[in-house]
Every structure is written in C-alpha cells, then in structure tokens.
Amino acid sequence: MLMNTHEARLDALRKELKARGLDGFVIPISDEHMSEYVGAYAQRLAWLTGFGGSAGTVVVLTDPAAEPSAAIFVDGRYTIQVRDQVDGRLYAYEGTPQSSPAKWLEANAPEGAVIGYDAWLHGAKWTDTTGKALAANGGKLVAVESNPIDAIWEDRPAPSPAPALVHPSDLAGETSEAKRAMVSEWLAGKNLDATVITALDSIAWLLNIRGTDVERTPVALSYVIAKADGTADLFIAEEKVTPELRQHLGNAVTIQPRDAFVPGLEALAGKRVAVDPDHAVSAIFEVLKQAGATVVEERDPTVLPKAIKNPVEQQGHRDAQARDGAAVSQFLHWLSGEGPKGEVTEVSAADRLEAFRKACGDLRDLSFDTISGAGPNAAICHYRVTDETSLTLQPNSVYLVDSGGQYPDGTTDITRTVWIGPGEPGAEVKDRFTRVLKGHIALSMAVFPKGTTGSQLDVLARYALWQAGVDYAHGTGHGVGSFLSVHEGPQRIAKSAGGQSGSDQALIPGMFLSNEPGYYKAGEYGIRIENLILVEPRAIAGAEGEYYGFETLTHVPIERRLVDCSLLTRVEVEWWHAYHARVLEVVGPQLEGEAKAWLEAQCAPL
Template identity: 50%
Template sequence: MRQSFDETTDPSFGARHLPRVRARMAEQGLDGLLVPHEDEHQNEYLPAANDRLAWLSGFTGSAGAGVVLADRAAVFADGRYTVQVRAQVDPDQFEILDLVEGGVPAYLEAAPKGAVIGYDPRLHSPDALATLRRAAEKAGATLRPVEVNPLDLAWADERPDQPSAPVVPHEDRYAGESSASKRTRIGQAVADKGADAAVLTAPASLAWLFNIRGGDVIRTPLPLGQAVVNADGSARLFLDPRKVTNELPAWLGDAVRLEAPEALPGVLDGMKGRKVLIDPGQSSAWYFDRLEQAGATVVRGMDPCTLPRAAKNPVEIEGTRQAHIRDGAALTRFLHWVDTVAQETLPTEREVAEALERFREETGALKDLSFDTIAGSGPNGALPHYKPVSRTIRRMEKGSLLLVDGGGQYLDGTTDVTRTMAVGEPTADQRRMFTLVLKGHIAMAVVRFPAGTTGHQLDALARLPMWMQGFDYDHGTGHGVGSYLGVHEGPQRIAKAVNTQPLLTGMILSNEPGYYREGHWGIRIETLQVVTPPEPIPGGERPMHGFEQLTFAPLDRRLIDPALLTPDERAYVDAYHAETLAKVGPLLDGEVLDWLKVACAPL
C-alpha cells in the first residue's frame, strides 16, 4: 500500500478537456454544465471512474465543484484545499473560487440571462439542486436535466472502468449484530414512517445493513450499489455481478435477492402505488424523479440506517478500542522516530507521511489508510487539511512545528488522530498556543451533558480558552467516525454550524481543536471519543452523558506549559498519559518503550 499523493499538477487539463466538454454541451443545446465533486452515490472519496471534476480540471480534493459556461469556467474548493487547488488547476482556464463563501449558487446568480445550464440528476441531491435552481432563476437562467452527461461523453475514450472490487462478508464478531436482525429493525423503521419500502443509495448503509465490505472507494471499504428494503425486512441488493463472491449469496441469505444494477430502473418503475422512503440529503434527484414518474408516493426522510449505524453497539465499541490501541502503538513508534531520527535528518513532509504509513503497515492488520495523511511542516501546518503535493513539499525545520493527521482502516475499527510536535526547541509562543488548544481539547474530553444535547451546543467549550485570549479556528471541532467505514460519518458533529442531531450513546466523534498562524505553523490535537450512556453524578439530579477516550498516543510534553493549566487539567494530562502507557506500552519494547515512559511521565 502506498500513499495516493496526487502528482497531477499538469496545468493542461483544462486546456485539453474544456473544449471537448463544450462541444458536447453544444450538441445538447446547453450554455453551461454543473460538475459537482459528488458521484452517483454522493461519496466523499471517489473511484477514478467517477472523479469527473478531477478529469475536467486536475483538482483532486475530496470536496469541490465546477461550472462550465460557453466562455468561462470555475472550480470551487474550500479552505482545506487552498494550496492544492492552485497547484493543480490552471488559472488561465478556470477561475478558482471559494466553495463556502458564495460558492456555486453565487456564481449561477451571475449567469447570462436566458442561459440553459445542464445538470446530471444522478449527481445532485434534490435538496442541493433546489438551491442551485433558485440561484439560476435569479439570473434569468434555467437548469435542465440531461439524459447523458456531456462530460461523460467527452471523457468516454479515456475513462477508467467502474471499480469491481470483491464484496465480502463483514463477520458478526466485528459487526456485533447479524444482518437479519438489522434488516428486521430497519424494516420496522420503514413501517413506522408509513412506508412500504425504502430505497438505499448510500454505500455506507449497504455495508452496515448487509454486514458486507468492499473496495470500490479509496480509503473507505465501501461497495458501490443500491438496495430496496421492504417493511418485512426482505431486500433486493443491486451489485455489479463481477463483485459478487462465491460466499456472498449464502452470507446474505434467502431474504436478500441479489440483482444487477441494470435491473434497478425497472424495479423503481414497478413501485406504482407504493409508499417509498428515500433520503433527500443522501440520494440523488434521479431516484425521486423516477419514483414520481412511476406513480409511487415518495416519503422524504432520513436514511433509516443512518442513526443505527452512527450509534455503535458494544461489540463495535470494543473493536474500536482495540483498533486504537494497536494504532496507538504504531503512532508511538512514529512519534519516537520523529523525536529521534527525524530531528536529525529533517525529512520532507512526504517522507514523514510515508514513515507513519510504514509503522501502521507493520501492525499486520492495516487494510487501508482512513484518508491521505496530512503532514504539514512550518507554514504548511497552518493549512488545516494540507496534503503534501509536489510544488509545496517542505522539509521539517528546526524551531518550527510539525503537524501530522492520519488514520487507519482495520477490520475492528477506523482511527483518526492528530499530533503536533516541536522540531528543535519550541518557543514560548508556540508552547502558549499549544497549551490553549490543549485546554480546549481537555474541556471537550471531560464534559458531561444531558440527553438531547447536540454537538453544536458543546462546540464553544473547546474554543473558550482561545476565545478568552482573542483566538479561534475556522473548522469544526468534531466529526462522526464509522466502524471500519467512513472516517467522516454523520449525522453527528461538533461545530459552530447548527446541527440538530442529539449526541447518542455509542456515537464516535473526533475532538480536534486547533490554532493556525498563517505563514508560520499550525497546531491541532485530535483524539476520537465515544459517547457514554447517561449516568448519575454524585449530588446531581439528572443522569449525564460523557465521553470515553479511544485514542491513546502521547502529547508532546515540550509544547505544554503547565503554568497555564489548572490543577484539574494537569491531572487530566497525567491520567491520560498514564493510561496511554498502560494500554500501548505492552505492545512496545526496547528504546521505543523507554521513550514512551519518558513521554508519559507526569507533568
């Protein structure tokens, strides 16, 4: 397994591909075309065959969008990809614009009056499409669905084949519940919504519901496909026959009918008179259009697998604990390497990332990374989701900081952890800012909260120590994480943005406040934690949820200023380090274990 650092910094992508797309647009009478990053499954990470935005523009980030008009074009990316998008996209061919501030809707509001802008209904959720349609109408333009995507026609001769990785059972010893039991629960949830069936299009829902995993999507063990689940728990699962292994039919059982994806349109057309539940946030507009044309009654609602998947069962939680201990040992070996070998050799960011991957591979249990490793030295660490791409790679620098964020996919769990390390002797300013971030991290680790509390309501706790000193960070504090599934999983999250989903027992979230000094260095501390059942607090009146820490790896004590910590905060750091040594230490020996004992010594 190798890092998928993208070397695509060839500015000729737009010059070569835009004219071909415009020619196909003209054949369909279109003045413009929307090119979302998302594919037919609304995936964050894409198989090469579905990465339309990358083929069009060269931009390979996991979030973005494109708009092609007859005389101009634009690529949109968020703050995570500021450096990457400018390294990969030719500014002579594309305007490079912010995905969040204004984004595609604002661009469409300035479209030529009377313009007809095409969109592929398989690539846009109805909710997202409604926003884009309103924006186009403000300009006097119209959106028109296309039967065949002009970009796909232009790409045809060069387009990679669709992925066909084998779909394999995910054993109950990892899943914690049989697929039959899950299907019974989901069928009942469908009935409770007043529906006869649900259409599932999210690969993560298929993986969870049928206890299967695949390899169609990089960094996430997902099988691409669709399913129809009936209220009685029976189901039809649509998978490319090339992906169906010999063991799969027996694993799924008689209540699950395997069919090829080509059969899905006919199945939807046959749902006349039935009430069908489908998620407008996760499924594309094509499904809604098809069901309505067939005469089905569409019941809009959350994918019924979403919340059960997010609230992990005891087996999944224990598996995740074990995955993190194993991963913590690999990470500790890496941190020892950074603190010894790398302090002398000052490797490049890519060499740093490859070293971390090598230590994870040496566990013998790594199935994949959970995302491309973020390794930012000095100024690059101030870009929260920077990845080493050719034009921007730096070496470690004495007197600066190294920020490394990475994770692994293991059969029993998914990990994601960030550590910030001093290179050479840290400055007082670096220690101050690291400690302020640490104070916010501790606040989120120890908080207790009543049932019904959302991540949005907790977010300020992690920011308060920095707010009181006049600082802040511009990303969320925490995202949901799957169980040998996506490293980004909803609906739970901890962020300034309003999120109405209460935190439930068993939900796994990251805790990752940070601070970024543009042009100098960045700091982030990230661990994963799981929501614990509500329990009474001595002397209190209401039971309270809390968080159990899952990630164990030492913090860089050189960056901690104990004078800025309260006694309780110092006690937390000492207890966390003691637990790290107790859990990770038995997997280590020799000089690495000796180093860990020093790294975990009381403040």
C-alpha cells in the same frame, strides 16, 4: 501560447458543452451515492481542475469570454489548498457557505441560460435551489443524458470490479437479519412499503458487507431497496458477487445486476417509498415520481442505528485503537530521532507511518490520505501531500500529521502536532499549541445532559483560542464509523449546521466522535490535536436526569515540548497526567527497547 493540461481540458469541455447546446455545466465532487470519498472513476472535478480536496464544486460557463467564465467553490478547510492546486486564471475562487453555485449562476449566467447538470451526482434540494436561481433570470437547469466530462475523459478509470466482502457478525455485533427487521418495523410504523438505501456505508452496515471499491472507505458499489416485509433487493455488479456473499445474504435478499436499479425503482409504482434527500441523488426522485410511486422524504433509517455503536463495535474499536496507538507511537519515536537530521520529507514520513501501521497487524487500508504537513503546509487544514508539494521537515519547525487506519474491528483517526528539534519552540507557537490543548481537554472533560447537541459543546474547544483573538475554520468533531467511513453522521461538533447536517443531532451513548481543535497561521505553521472519543453515560450523585460524558479512545503521547505549562490550570495538568498514564498502560506493553523508553519519557509528569 500553449495550453497547460487543465486549460486544455477546460477548453475541451467548453467545446462539448457548445455542441450540446448548453451555456454551462456544474461539476461536483460526488458519485451516484453522494459519497464524501469517491472512486477514481468519479473524480471528474479533480481531473478537470487538479483540485485534490474531498469537497467542492465547479461551475463552467461555455463562453470563455464571460467574466468570470468559471468558478470553484470550497469551504474554509480548503481556502489555501485550492489556490495552490487550481489555476486562478481559469477559475474564480469562491468560499462556501458565503457563496454557492446557485448564487453565482444567478449573478453571472447569461440571461436565459441553459445550464446542464448530472442528475446522478446532485441532490434534489440542490437541484431545486439552483433551478429557482436560474429561473429568476429566465434561465433553466437541465439534466444531461450523459456526463459531458465522461465524453472528453479518454482514459477515465472503470468502476472497481473487486468482490464484495462479508463482514462477520462477531465483528458487527448484530446480524443483517436483525438490522433488516429493524428497518422493516420502521417502515411499517410509518405506513411505508419500501425505502431506497443509496449511501454506501449504510448498505454496508445494513447487510454486514464491506468492499474495496472506494479508496480509504471499505464499501462496495451497490444500491438497496429494503421492503416492509423484511426482504431487500441488492443491486450490484455481477462480477462482485461471490458464493460466500450469496450464502451470507440468504434467500431474503435478492441479488440483481447494478444496471437493474432503475427498473427496480420503476417497479415501485403505486407504492409509498421513503427516500433520504441528504443521501439520494435527484435522479432517484425523478424515476420514482415518473413511475407513479409516492415519494416520502425521510432520513435513511440506518443512519442513527449505525452511529450508535453496540458493545461489540465499541470493544472492537478499543482493540483497534490500542494497536494503532502503538504504531503511531513507534512512528513518533522514529521521527524524534530522524526529523532533526533534515532528511525526512512529508512523503517519506507518511510512508513510514503507514509501514508502522502495517507491522502492527491487520491493516486493511488507511482511513484517509495521510495529512503530512511540514511548516507552511501544516497550515493547510486538509493538505494532501504529493511528490510535487512534499517539503523536507526542517530542524526547529512544526510538523502536523493527521492519519488513520482501517482495521476489521475499527476505524481510527488521530492528529499529532510535534516540534522537530533540536532547538526550543518560540513563545507564539507554544501559546497557540497550549490554547488548542486547553480546548481539547475542555471537550474531553465535558459533562452534559441528555439531549445536548455537538453545536452546544463546540465553544468549549474554542474558548481559550477566542481569548487570544484567534479561531479555526473547521468543525471540532465528526462521527466515525466502525470499519466504515472515517466521517460519519449524523453527529457533529461544530459551531452551527453551516449547510452541513448533523450539528442539531443530540449526542447519544455509543456514538464515536473526533475531538480536534486547531490553529493555522497561513504560510508558517499549523496545529491540531485529535483524539477519538465515545459518548458514555455519566453517573453523578444527586443528578436530576440523565448525564453523559466522553471516554477517550485514542492513546498516543501529546507533544510536551510545545506546552506552556503556565497557561494550564491544575485540573488541566491532572487531565494530562491521567491521560498519559493511560497511554503508558495501553501502549507500553506493545513496545520494547528504545521505543518503550521514549514512550515512558513522553508520559512522565510535566
């Protein structure tokens, strides 16, 4: 029997592993910066398996006769998607955090197994945990000199050569010099000589630079070593350096070739160096330790300041949201007419939405691949439409679209679930939609004391769903960057940490978050309502201590045909009316003709 493409690639990998004397190999979705979204050159797991999600890991044992001989690990967001995209004959499906590569290897790797890993793609914590699991069965984890996937991936793309771009201070709201001074003060306060900054969005924020090296995230592939004297070394490919970049960075930032990064680490011999274990790969720890540096594990000092947006960034985001809201509203108006005809596909809808965003001005990229899900595809939380999977939007069905744009003044992210007419939605769909809406409103209206974490608020978004015996398998809210990553820490709104950092971070004024409860009925439909929100101080007469609340930043009508008004309280109806009055105020002046009339009808009282 002839092998399919992914079966042939798996077979080639096993031959490569056998030639290297390895009993197995671990492949994560990651790059040298532990990014969530990675460049095409680093999409090794997708190339090997066909999986298109943004989080996952594969373990391959060299012996194809082993049972099981390979497994793919994904979280609850991708439970359906992984089964659609990855051949179950080749890979066992494993869910995290219930399972993990370490647990699986401990149970399934042969006794004394030598399992390879790429130390430039895994964190030190993962390496330690997995190494201990293998040792329990006499095995060992071994760092490979070069990635075996790269040896068999003949047409692997090269890293992007695009130039790094200057992000002006009038958009950043603060100079790079001021940010580096903050890092310098932090280092001095902890008696440290330097810190290694590896997260691409941290580098972009610290130096006020952007780039086009990673699709959907405006960053430039690089590393930074920031020092206690306020200077920094930037390691970046020479073809990416422009005269404008040199002038912008000035004399305090030394620009070096990207391949000088390891020697740059080795030059820190005898120094006390801070490294963030959540953002730095294990290879960096090993190079520093072997060079004789004292490695101190500390959170990247840019992470929290980056998350707390200054007034310029906050206003920039409001401006970006106003344009984006007009684009999405125009799309929903278009869809209200075209959708019921039964000719719109998931792909054509996503393309049309992108065209509306481009027409509204200054769109640099989407902030992630649009989740355009019709009917059963909407039940896949992080569905990624392709020409092969694209469904036609059927009359009298649910359509979910989760999308966003990258603008120089802000990053947007919005989900709307709409009913494709001309008929009326059924009682169950309206019930589930309204319970999701109630959770969305409850979180929007939350008032909470200083020190409250996202995990403490998460129940507000789920309460109405839990009353009906249903839930959703993803977090309720993630941080959002300022013309940076659409998923930004350390803040999150989720049930618990669940293996992901952030739920224990207190919410602080200036932080952006998403508010996106949902409900998904496998094989039938999916519902999610998402706005972005800003943590802000909340004045309360007689309050004992500081209290905060949320400003809603996204302004697009919510589907009124899916609302069961009998389930809403008076306060919830008042929220609905106030929200849509604000939508009309922000978006109305940007529309005209039929689109404006549609908007006015959508924003009318329930």
